[in-house]
Amino acid sequence: MRTRTTAALITVGLLATLTACGSSSDDAKVTKSTATPEPAATSATPEPTPTQQTTFAIGETADVNDTANDVSFSATVIAYTQPVKGPQPPTPELGGDAWATAEIKVCNLKGQTFTVSQFPWSLAYKDGTRMEVTGLNGGDLPKPEFPTDDVSVKADDCVRGKIPYPVTGSKRPERIVYAPQAMDEPLEWTVPAE
Numbered sequence: 556m557r558t559r560t561t562a563a564l565i566t567v568g569l570l571a572t573l574t575a576c577g578s579s580s581d582d583a584k585v586t587k588s589t590a591t592p593e594p595a596a597t598s599a600t601p602e603p604t605p606t607q608q609t610t611f612a613i614g615e616t617a618d619v620n621d622t623a624n625d626v627s628f629s630a631t632v633i634a635y636t637q638p639v640k641g642p643q644p645p646t647p648e649l650g651g652d653a654w655a656t657a658e659i660k661v662c663n664l665k666g667q668t669f670t671v672s673q674f675p676w677s678l679a680y681k682d683g684t685r686m687e688v689t690g691l692n693g694g695d696l697p698k699p700e701f702p703t704d705d706v707s708v709k710a711d712d713c714v715r716g717k718i719p720y721p722v723t724g725s726k727r728p729e730r731i732v733y734a735p736q737a738m739d740e741p742l743e744w745t746v747p748a749e
Contacts, residue, residue, distance in 0.1 A: 613731075628661060629664060633658040635747075645721030651686070654720070657718045679728055701715070729745070
């Protein structure tokens, strides 16, 4: 498995929850996981400090390692689909005329139990607008649903599901943003044009 490690600041609040505030930890790292092995280093020259990676392609996994607090988790945007069938076309009050979904997976790789929900995830558009989640669940929304309420994720466990967004059918977002309050820098996945 190819792993490219990059530094990112993660707050101490990550121990309790991925959506709570906390202070900064200098030992946290964000890693991109892919399926290609990386060749071993052939010289004794020290490696340069990697730059922070916060942007990924859909399907790539961001591994976040907070060694100071013994917490490691991964986040993946598995797919983005627009349009999808929902209970009915969303109303303008919800922000759009069509439904879209982001299929998300968050895993607790090791360490303390934390909580996840839909609310740190949003869609970012080229014009600077953001589409937040509605908090709707059940009914005819696409299944399986990512939890709307805080759900505990203990070590070696994952939560996976679809997050519905009311969108304008004629526009596509540029990025899917994961910005829990416990992280200094949000993670982003680039949405392909089609």
